[in-house]
Each structure stands twice: as structure tokens, then as C-alpha cells.
Amino acid sequence: xxxxxxxxxxFGAGLYVVMTRREIIGLLTGVEMMLGAxxxxxxxxxAAVGGTGATIEAAGxxxxxxxxxxxxxxxxxxxxLYRRSGRSRTDExxxxxx
Amino acid sequence: xxxxxxxxxxxGLLAAGGAVAVLFVREAMRLMIGLGSFLxxxxxxFLYFGLPFLAxxxxxxxxxxxxxxxxxxxxxxxxxxxxxxxxxVRHDVGAAAVALAVTVTIVACLRxxxxxxxxxxxxxxxxxxxxxxxxxxxVFEMAGALLLxxxxxVLTIREGEDR
Numbered sequence: 001x002x003x004x005x006x007x008x009x010x011f012g013a014g015l016y017v018v019m020t021r022r023e024i025i026g027l028l029t030g031v032e033m034m035l036g037a038x039x040x041x042x043x044x045x046x047a048a049v050g051g052t053g054a055t056i057e058a059a060g061x062x063x064x065x066x067x068x069x070x071x072x073x074x075x076x077x078x079x080x081l082y083r084r085s086g087r088s089r090t091d092e093x094x095x096x097x098x
Numbered sequence: 099x100x101x102x103x104x105x106x107x108x109x110g111l112l113a114a115g116g117a118v119a120v121l122f123v124r125e126a127m128r129l130m131i132g133l134g135s136f137l138x139x140x141x142x143x144f145l146y147f148g149l150p151f152l153a154x155x156x157x158x159x160x161x162x163x164x165x166x167x168x169x170x171x172x173x174x175x176x177x178x179x180x181x182x183x184x185x186x187v188r189h190d191v192g193a194a195a196v197a198l199a200v201t202v203t204i205v206a207c208l209r210x211x212x213x214x215x216x217x218x219x220x221x222x223x224x225x226x227x228x229x230x231x232x233x234x235x236x237v238f239e240m241a242g243a244l245l246l247x248x249x250x251x252v253l254t255i256r257e258g259e260d261r
Contacts, residue, residue: 001209002110003212007143008201010136011201011204012204013120015200016196017121019190019193021185021187022185022188025172025185026129026185029133032133032164033133033136036156040144041208043144044147045212053148054225055234056147056149058230058234058238060144064159065241066244067164069247071164071168072248073248075171076255078175080255
């Protein structure tokens with residue numbers, strides 16, 4: 001129960017970071033926190049429903065790969081955006097509004 | 099107090115401390131240090147749950163790869179600033195309420211399923227390799243394809259920037 005509350009709190013903290021930071025680096029940090037906390041929760045769920053260690057590790061590894069790919073693409077977008085417009089904050093990017 | 103409880107407490111404190119730092123610090127490099135502490139704490143939690151391979155992969159991929167990449171991005175983005183790179187934090191009651199509601203919802207939904215999750219017996223890496231290259235081969239190949247797609251996406255973004 002303590003582990004569940006800890007992981008849920010870490011996920012909530014990541015969500016709060018995503019909602020309150022304006023820099024894209026800050027947003028990516030929050031998303032990484034949410035993915036990390038969700039991965040621990042997935043592992044806990046796997047252990048709770050009686051999954052084998054290898055199965056749990058395979059599932060966790062998949063989430064890890066998704067998170068790494070997301071970070072790489074997100075940072076590439078940030079650098080491209082910064083070199084193109086000199087901006088790195090979400091509230092300065094109002095030209096993409098509909 | 100058993101060794102397992104001490105290990106869990108240390109990993110939890112490391113992750114929670116990193117999360118608190120990410121929430122409140124304003125300097126970009128300190129934010130990265132907070133994220134590093136959080137990620138190391140998560141790796142410690144994986145170790146606690148008896149998943150040493152996942153903990154090692156977490157340290158190598160995140161702390162050794164993603165975090166270095168993010169530090170590099172911070173250095174590039176803030177390279178023209180004369181002073182130390184400062185980031186704005188707008189603490190908001192509404193955002194805190196939403197985050198708290200999500201946290202409570204997760205706990206309420208998973209409480210009956212997870213209960214007191216106990217560490218799984220440790221897995222020998224050979225067993226994991228047999229699993230990944232046997233019944234889970236499709237998952238393993240999908241992970242590789244996803245990484246390749248990410249790499250192609252990054253190269254495409256870079257090429258589009260040059261045009």
C-alpha cells in the first residue's frame with residue numbers, strides 16, 4: 001500500500017510539473033516522471049496478479065523503450081524549434097494557434 | 099527493520115526528493131539533478147521488486163542516456179543567456195487539485211488489486227533472454243522497431259531544419 005501511494009504521488013507530481021512549467025524542457029521532465037512512476041506501478045501490478053519475473057521485466061522494458069524514444073523525439077523537436085524561432089517556452093508559440 | 103524495508107525506504111526517499119526538487123527548483127541544471135535523483139530512485143524501486151535487469155536498463159538508458167541528452171539540450175537552448183538559466187514556475191491551486199485528484203483516483207482504483215505488493219523472486223538474466231527471444235520475440239522486435247522509428251523521426255526533424 002505504501003508503494004502504491006508513493007508511485008501514485010510521483011505520477012501526480014509529474015502531472016503537476018506538466019501543468020505548471022512553461023519551458024519545453026520542464027514539460028519533458030514532467031512526462032518522464034509520469035512514465036517512470038507508471039512503469040513502477042505496472043511492475044507492482046504484474047507482481048500482484050502473479051506474473052513471472054521475466055514477463056514483468058519484458059513489459060517494463062517496453063515502457064522504458066517508449067519513454068526513451070519519446071524523450072529523443074521531444075528533444076529533437078525542442079532543438080529544431082529553438083534554432084528556428086529562438087523560443088523554448090510553450091506560451092511563446094502562439095503562431096500555431098488555429 | 100529488515101534490509102528490504104531499508105532499501106525500499108532509501109529508494110522511495112531518493113525518488114520523492116527528486117520529485118520535490120523538480121517541482122520547486124528554478125534553475126535548469128538543478129532541475130536535471132532532481133530528475134536524475136528521481137530516476138535513480140525508480141531504479142532502486144525496480145531493484146526492491148526483484149527486477150535487477152530493469153533497474154540496470156533504467157540507469158543506463160535514463161541516467162546515462164536521456165538525462166545527458168536533456169542536459170545537452172539545456173546547454174544549447176540557454177547558451178546565449180548571460181546569467182544562470184532560470185525557469186519559470188507558476189504554482190497553481192487548480193493544477194494541484196487536478197494532480198491530487200488523479201493521485202487519489204489511482205490509489206482508489208488499484209488499492210484492491212495491488213494491496214501489499216511483494217517483491218518477486220529475482221530473475222536470472224538468462225531466463226529473461228530466453229523469454230525475450232522466445233515467446234516474447236514479437237514484443238522484443240516491436241521495441242526495436244519503435245526505437246528505429248524514433249531515430250528516423252529525429253533524423254527527419256533534423257533534415258527538415260536544414261531546408
